[in-house]
Amino acid sequence: MVAGAFENGPVFIRNARLAGLESPLLFVSFVLIIASSFFFVGIRIFAPKARLPISAVRPKLEKRSSSRAAGNLRNLITFFIFALFVIIPSLFVVFPSVGAISDGTLQAAVAGTGIWSTYWQSVGLSYSIALAATALNIVAGLPVSVLIARRRGGIVVSGVFDTLVNIPIVVPSIALGVSIGMFWGGLTQIPEFWLLVFAHSSITYTYFVRSMVASIESIPTEVEDVARTLGGKPLTVFRRLTMPLSKYALLAGAIMAFTRSVDETGATLAVAKKLTTAPVLMVDWVRGTVPASSSAIGLGLGILVLTSFVSLLVLTVATRRM
Amino acid sequence: MPSIRLIDVSKTFGRIKAIHNVSLQIADGEYVCVLGPTGSGKTTLLRLIAGLTYPTSGSIELDGKPVTFVQPEDRNAAYVPQQYALFPHMTVRENVAFGPLARGFTPEESLRTADEMLKLVRLSHRAASFPHELSGGMQQRIALARGLAGRSPLLLLDEPLGAIDARLRVILRYQLRRLAKDLGVTVVHVTHDQQEAMSIADRIAVLREGAIEQFGHPADIYGAPTSPFLANFVGGANFLEGTVVRKELDVTLIEVAEGFSVTSSGNAHPLGGAVVASFRQERTSILTSASLEENLVPGKLVSTSLLGVFLRCVVDLGRIGEIVAKVPLREALQQRLPDRVGDVIFVRAGREAVLVFSRPERALAVELEAF
Numbered sequence: 001m002v003a004g005a006f007e008n009g010p011v012f013i014r015n016a017r018l019a020g021l022e023s024p025l026l027f028v029s030f031v032l033i034i035a036s037s038f039f040f041v042g043i044r045i046f047a048p049k050a051r052l053p054i055s056a057v058r059p060k061l062e063k064r065s066s067s068r069a070a071g072n073l074r075n076l077i078t079f080f081i082f083a084l085f086v087i088i089p090s091l092f093v094v095f096p097s098v099g100a101i102s103d104g105t106l107q108a109a110v111a112g113t114g115i116w117s118t119y120w121q122s123v124g125l126s127y128s129i130a131l132a133a134t135a136l137n138i139v140a141g142l143p144v145s146v147l148i149a150r151r152r153g154g155i156v157v158s159g160v161f162d163t164l165v166n167i168p169i170v171v172p173s174i175a176l177g178v179s180i181g182m183f184w185g186g187l188t189q190i191p192e193f194w195l196l197v198f199a200h201s202s203i204t205y206t207y208f209v210r211s212m213v214a215s216i217e218s219i220p221t222e223v224e225d226v227a228r229t230l231g232g233k234p235l236t237v238f239r240r241l242t243m244p245l246s247k248y249a250l251l252a253g254a255i256m257a258f259t260r261s262v263d264e265t266g267a268t269l270a271v272a273k274k275l276t277t278a279p280v281l282m283v284d285w286v287r288g289t290v291p292a293s294s295s296a297i298g299l300g301l302g303i304l305v306l307t308s309f310v311s312l313l314v315l316t317v318a319t320r321r322m
Numbered sequence: 323m324p325s326i327r328l329i330d331v332s333k334t335f336g337r338i339k340a341i342h343n344v345s346l347q348i349a350d351g352e353y354v355c356v357l358g359p360t361g362s363g364k365t366t367l368l369r370l371i372a373g374l375t376y377p378t379s380g381s382i383e384l385d386g387k388p389v390t391f392v393q394p395e396d397r398n399a400a401y402v403p404q405q406y407a408l409f410p411h412m413t414v415r416e417n418v419a420f421g422p423l424a425r426g427f428t429p430e431e432s433l434r435t436a437d438e439m440l441k442l443v444r445l446s447h448r449a450a451s452f453p454h455e456l457s458g459g460m461q462q463r464i465a466l467a468r469g470l471a472g473r474s475p476l477l478l479l480d481e482p483l484g485a486i487d488a489r490l491r492v493i494l495r496y497q498l499r500r501l502a503k504d505l506g507v508t509v510v511h512v513t514h515d516q517q518e519a520m521s522i523a524d525r526i527a528v529l530r531e532g533a534i535e536q537f538g539h540p541a542d543i544y545g546a547p548t549s550p551f552l553a554n555f556v557g558g559a560n561f562l563e564g565t566v567v568r569k570e571l572d573v574t575l576i577e578v579a580e581g582f583s584v585t586s587s588g589n590a591h592p593l594g595g596a597v598v599a600s601f602r603q604e605r606t607s608i609l610t611s612a613s614l615e616e617n618l619v620p621g622k623l624v625s626t627s628l629l630g631v632f633l634r635c636v637v638d639l640g641r642i643g644e645i646v647a648k649v650p651l652r653e654a655l656q657q658r659l660p661d662r663v664g665d666v667i668f669v670r671a672g673r674e675a676v677l678v679f680s681r682p683e684r685a686l687a688v689e690l691e692a693f
Binding site: 220222223225226227228229230231232233236240241244245 | 369372373374393394395397398399400401402403405407409410411420421424425468469472474478
C-alpha cells in the first residue's frame with residue numbers, strides 16, 4: 001500500500017490479475033518462486049562457508065566503545081530507531097480512528113450498518129481461517145518437526161526437509177498464492193473457504209515447524225533415550241516428555257502461525273475469488289474500490305490491530321501460566 | 323537370568339571404529355566395571371547393550387535370548403546416563419514412577435514402587451521437589467532410583483559418580499554396589515576411575531580404543547596385567563625398556579641401560595628379545611645405605627610429596643632415567659626422606675615385583691598414554 005510508482009513482483013501480480021492477464025501472471029509467479037528458492041538454497045549451502053571478519057579482536061577500540069557513556073548512547077539510538085521505524089508507524093493508524101469516535105463512524109461500526117456489515121463478516125472469516133489453518137499446522141507440523149529435529153530418516157532426508165520447510169516464507173506470498181490457487185483450484189473443486197485455509201496453512205507452516213524444531217532440538221536426546229530403556233514406547237515418550245517439554249514452543253509457534261494467517265494478504269489476493277478476508281477488504285477500502293471515509297479506514301484498521309494485540313496478549317499470558 | 327553376552331560386536335560411525343570385535347560374557351547378578359580412558363568406546367558399549375544404538379556386526383544376547391536389534395523398551399535394561407537426564411518437568415516422585423507406569427503398572431502401584439525406591443536411596447523427603455532443586459549427589463541417587471523402579475534386572479550406569487565431588491564419590495560407590503547386590507541386579511558400570519573400578523567391581527573389563535584389553539578380577543588385573551598399558555592405567559608403575567641378556571631356569575636378566583640390569587622371575591621371553599620391565603611404584607622401596615641385594619641402584623632423590631599413607635618419591639637414576647617410588651609414610655619418616663631431597667639414596671624392587679612385557683609395536687610413551 002506504500003508503493004506508488006515502484007512496482008515490485010507481488011504488486012505486479014496483483015495488478016496483472018485485476019487486468020485479467022492470467023498467463024504473464026503465472027510466468028512471473030513461476031520466476032519468483034524459482035528465483036527465491038534458488039537464492040535461499042544457495043545461501044543455505046554457502047553462508048556457513050563464508051568467513052565473516054568477526055574473529056578479530058581490537059582491544060583498544062572495543063574498550064572505548066564498551067564505556068558506560070558509549071553504551072547509553074547506543075541504547076538511546078537503538079530505542080529511537082525502534083520507536084521511529086517500528087512502533088510509531090505501526091500504531092499510527094490509531095490517530096484517525098480517534099476521530100471516528102466523534103463523527104458517528106464508531107456508532108455505525110458497532111451497529112454494523114453500511115460497509116461495516118461486510119467488515120465484520122470479513123473479520124469473522126479471517127479469524128475462522130486462522131484458527132483452522134493453525135489447527136491443521138499443529139496436526140501436520142508436529143511429526144515433521146520431530147523428523148527434522150531428531151534427524152529421523154538420516155541426515156540427508158532431514159536436511160532436505162529442513163530446507164524445504166522454509167520455502168513458504170522464502171517465496172513471495174502472492175506468488176505462493178498463485179501456485180496454491182492453481183494446485184487446489186485446478187485439481188479439485190473444494191469450497192473457497194477451505195482453499196483459503198489450505199493456502200494459509202502452507203504460508204504459516206514454516207512459523208510453526210521452525211519454532212517446534214528449535215525446541216525439540218534443545219531437549220537432550222539422553223532424556224528420550226533413558227525413557228525408552230525404562231520401557232517407554234516411542235509414542236509414550238513423545239506424549240509424556242517431548243510434548244510437555246516443548247509446550248511453550250508449541251504455543252509460540254501456534255501464535256505466530258495464527259497472527260500471520262490473520263494478516264495474510266498477498267496469497268489471499270491470489271487465491272480468493274468470492275470471499276474477502278479482513279486485510280483484503282482493507283486494501284479495497286484504502287484503494288477506494290469500496291468508498292470509505294478516512295475515519296472508517298482508521299477505525300477498521302485500528303480494530304484489526306487491536307484484536308491482534310489482544311489475542312497475542314491473551315495467548316502470552318496463558319503461556320506464562322502453564 | 324539376566325546375563326549379558328556380546329559376541330564379536332563391532333560398531334563403526336562413518337570411518338571411526340568405536341567398538342572393535344568385542345566379546346564379553348557377564349553373569350547374572352554380577353557387578354562389572356568397564357574401565358577405560360576417555361574415547362575408548364565405553365559409552366558406545368553401554369548404548370549397544372541398552373539398544374540405543376545397533377552394532378555394525380556381531381550379536382548381543384540378554385538373558386540367553388538374542389536381542390541384537392530389539393528396541394530398547396523391550397530389553398528390560400535400564401540406562402542411567404552420565405548427566406542423569408532427569409525429566410525436568412516432573413517431580414522426583416513422577417520421575418521415579420515413569421518406568422513402572424511405562425511398563426503397564428497401575429498409577430497406584432507405580433507411585434508405591436517409586437516411594438519404595440526413594441526410601442531405598444533415602445530421598446523420600448524430596449519426593450515433591452523438582453530435579454533442578456536438588457544437589458548433584460541427590461540427582462544421581464534419583465537417577466538410580468528411577469533406573470531401579472521399573473524392576474529392570476539389568477542396570478547400565480554411565481559414569482554414575484563422575485559429576486560428584488571426590489569425597490562423596492568414594493562413599494557413594496560402596497553404597498552403589500551394596501544396593502545392586504541387595505536387589506540382585508546385574509550391573510554394568512562404566513568409569514574412567516581405576517580406583518572406583520578396583521574397589522567395587524566383581525570383574526573389570528578394561529577397554530582401549532574400542533577393544534577389550536583385559537577382562538578379569540580386579541586383583542588379577544592389578545597383579546598380572548597383560549600389557550604395559552594395563553599396568554600403567556590400572557595402578558600405575560615404572561617402565562624401563564631393555565633387552566633380555568641372560569636366561570636361567572627361573573630368572574631373566576634384562577639390560578635396561580649400559581651397565582645396568584634388572585633381574586625378574588620367570589623366563590617367558592626369548593634371549594635377545596626387546597622387552598619392557600615394569601614394577602609398581604608401591605613395590606619400589608628406598609634404602610638409605612647400600613647393600614648387596616639384587617636390583618639395587620643408587621640414585622638422587624629429586625622430590626617428595628605426601629599422598630595420604632604414602633610418600634611419593636621421585637628418584638633420578640642417571641642413565642636409567644627417573645622413577646617413582648611410593649614409600650609407606652611411617653617408613654619414609656623413619657628414614658627422614660623429606661629431609662634427604664638432593665641426597666644419594668638407593669632404590670630397590672624385588673625380582674618378584676618385576677613384570678616383563680614384550681616391547682609394544684609403538685613407542686612406549688604412546689603405548690602408555692591414556693586420555
